[in-house]
Each structure stands twice: as C-alpha cells, then as structure tokens.
Amino acid sequence: MALQTLEFEFQDAAPKTIEKEWSHLGVTGSGDLEVLMEKKDLAGKVKVKVVTPVIGFDTVWQKMLQKFVSDCHVGNVSIEINDDNATPIVVYMRLRQALAEANEKGAEK
Amino acid sequence: MKSWKELSGASFFNATARERAVGMVDEDSFTELLGPHDRFTSPHLPVLGTAVEFDDGMVTGVGRIGKHPVFVISMEGKFIGGSIGEVNGGKMVGTIRLAEKVAVRIKKKHPDEYEQRRPMVVISFETGGVRLHEANAGLLAHAEVMDAFQDCRRKLPVVCVVGSKVGCFGGMGFVAAATDVIIMNEQGRIGLTGPEVIEQEMGKEEFDASDKALVYRTTGAKQKYIMQDCNYLVEDTIEAFYLALAEVADKTLDEIEGMRRIGSVKLIEEQMDIVKLVGDMQPKDAMDMWKYYGNAKPEILPELSIREFLQVAKRRVRG
Numbered sequence: 001m002a003l004q005t006l007e008f009e010f011q012d013a014a015p016k017t018i019e020k021e022w023s024h025l026g027v028t029g030s031g032d033l034e035v036l037m038e039k040k041d042l043a044g045k046v047k048v049k050v051v052t053p054v055i056g057f058d059t060v061w062q063k064m065l066q067k068f069v070s071d072c073h074v075g076n077v078s079i080e081i082n083d084d085n086a087t088p089i090v091v092y093m094r095l096r097q098a099l100a101e102a103n104e105k106g107a108e109k
Numbered sequence: 110m111k112s113w114k115e116l117s118g119a120s121f122f123n124a125t126a127r128e129r130a131v132g133m134v135d136e137d138s139f140t141e142l143l144g145p146h147d148r149f150t151s152p153h154l155p156v157l158g159t160a161v162e163f164d165d166g167m168v169t170g171v172g173r174i175g176k177h178p179v180f181v182i183s184m185e186g187k188f189i190g191g192s193i194g195e196v197n198g199g200k201m202v203g204t205i206r207l208a209e210k211v212a213v214r215i216k217k218k219h220p221d222e223y224e225q226r227r228p229m230v231v232i233s234f235e236t237g238g239v240r241l242h243e244a245n246a247g248l249l250a251h252a253e254v255m256d257a258f259q260d261c262r263r264k265l266p267v268v269c270v271v272g273s274k275v276g277c278f279g280g281m282g283f284v285a286a287a288t289d290v291i292i293m294n295e296q297g298r299i300g301l302t303g304p305e306v307i308e309q310e311m312g313k314e315e316f317d318a319s320d321k322a323l324v325y326r327t328t329g330a331k332q333k334y335i336m337q338d339c340n341y342l343v344e345d346t347i348e349a350f351y352l353a354l355a356e357v358a359d360k361t362l363d364e365i366e367g368m369r370r371i372g373s374v375k376l377i378e379e380q381m382d383i384v385k386l387v388g389d390m391q392p393k394d395a396m397d398m399w400k401y402y403g404n405a406k407p408e409i410l411p412e413l414s415i416r417e418f419l420q421v422a423k424r425r426v427r428g
Binding site: 038080 | 110125126144148150154158159160162188
C-alpha cells in the first residue's frame, strides 16, 4: 500500500486563469486536503495531480474535479492536491476556497 | 487568508500554523522560507501509504517585531498530530541556525545597537513529538534543535509559544522546556507522555484522560504558571502573544537568562528541590501543590478568567 498519484486534464469552454502566480490553501489533515494552484500556460486546460492514500475512487475524483472546472470556468491552472481521505463534498468546498484565495486582490505573492 | 488585523484579534487556539506565524510578527513583515510552493515533502511517508503535505506540517520563516528580526517556526497539529520527521525537523534546525548567523552579522555591523536589533527565535509548538514513520530522523532532529538552543544562549532569545489544540507533548515537551521563555494561553498544555498514553499504559485509576478538568489542571497553562514552568500566561488572541513577544524581544540577555528553568547547576538544584518536595508531600492532585504555594482555595482557580487568575494566583517562589 503506497500512496497513489492520479492525473487529470480538463478543458472548459470559457476558461479563466487565476490572479496570483500561485496560491495555497488547507492542511492534509484527516478527512481533509491541501490545494496548491499555479498559473501556467496550458492552452486553456486545467491539469490536476492528486496524491491520495485512497484506492478505487478515480471516477469520483474525475467527476468532482470536472464539476469544479465547469462551475468555476477555470483554465491555464495547474492544481496539485495532497489528500488524506477527504469526502467529495469537502474536496469541492476546498477547491472553491482555494480558487477564492488564488483570486484575492492585493496580496500578490 | 485573513488580513493581519483580522488575525490579530482572532483566537490563537483556532489559528492554523501559517496564520500564527504571520500574526505573531509585525504587519506585512513575514516571509516564508521553504513554503508549500517549494514542495519539500517527506520522502518516507509515501512508501508507508501515508498522505504528505507540501510544507511537511511546519511553517518556517522570518519577520520583524520593531527592529528585531524574528525567526518563526510554527507547527501544524492537523497534519499527523504535528509530529516531527526528517524534513520538518531539518526546517526547524535550519531556521534556528539561520537566526544564529544573522545574530553574528548584526553584532558585527551594529556593535553598539545589538540589543535593539537582536534577533529572536519563536517556536509555536503544536506537536505530539516524534513522527513514528520516520522515528530515527525525528529523534535526531530533537537532539539537533536542543543543541542549537545551547548555541543561541546568551546571544539571542529562544521563545516557546504553546496554545494550540494538540499542545506540546512527547520529545518536544523536553525541547520546549529547554527554551529561554515560555508563553501560553489557558488552552496551552505541555507534558511528556500525553494523557491518553498514560491511561493506556497505567490504567484509568492512574490518570483518567477523559476527565478534561483533570487533564488541564495537570498539564495546562495555569498549573505551569503557578509552578513557574511558564513565564507568561496570556489571553487567547494572536495579539496577546504578539505583545508578550514584543516585551521579550526588548529584555536584556541577563533577564532572558533569568527566565530559564533548566541549564545550570543552580537551576537543576532548584528542580531537584521540587522533586524532593513532591516525594515528601505525595500530592494526589495538582491542586495540592497550588495550596502548598499559598493558594488557600485552589479549587476556584480553574474557573477564573485569565485576568482574575493573574490577580489572585500565588506562584512558587523561584530560587
């Protein structure tokens, strides 16, 4: 039982990148996760890398991430997630929070 | 993330490691070193199937309080109980060593103004000690940190701050005791073996870990304050910790040395006197000690607010 890495790619019809060069949110606590978002020229795509100890939920990750990308119209962003058994709704909430943090005005990193 | 002003009034107990690090130094002065973007994760956890974190559960960096550079180490208890492994242990040691180097430089550049510009190390502990997944490296980090403390002595203060959920336990309890100054809020707890482990090993009769009142009056800040094991007892806001740190930053090195609990023959003798006293008295509860040190009604102390407590509590007399 080793950690597994999942990689996904999404393309939204009207993608918008983030304000900051990069942004971080959350802690890999039990039932929680951390998100690192980085502005990158990916021809409008979103690349997601998930590192998780949970096995067998690849489709759920795919669906949740797809929902996030379509709901928020994200593009040209690389997302890295360290997960420790977060439920899908926690994943969605943290992604929305991370996006808000990444678009926060003023405090440019 | 909250602004510095919002953080200032926020609860220290509920703050994340990064919020604490930012809020304990002057506004807009904190620069994180080896932050999440550097992705310095533990190489040992993936092989054991345990989730990793980009900053390995520790925020390190430098900020300012007035003219004093402040090197901050802040532990995140939500990530594997704030445990110390190879990477975050290395970050901890590296930060203290960096503070030492900066102290040497400042002394050279501003020999007449060293006291006003003297750096300080601040460690916000939230940890159960060694991370068992990488135990040897974690233990080594404990030893290296204590070694670095000794090298800082009489050059720059090393301040321990405890007031988060996990408290400060295991090997890091020793490390906290080896610092110069300890600042706690009421929720802060310091100890060696945690309450659950004592109960598990010695039974509920020895220590009932579900009895929170018992746990707090044995390992909590009020007990530490009466016993002189903590120097400052403050309200639970990040600002209260910031103000206490600002006070420590301006103290003379002699005053800092005078706040230590261990580290000289005289101080060890003082500690041994307490051990002897406890042996003779055989206290059944921390309150027996509070009574011994002059608190006629020890049972009222846990209920008091920090302000009331600081007015009435009698402490052990040092020396």
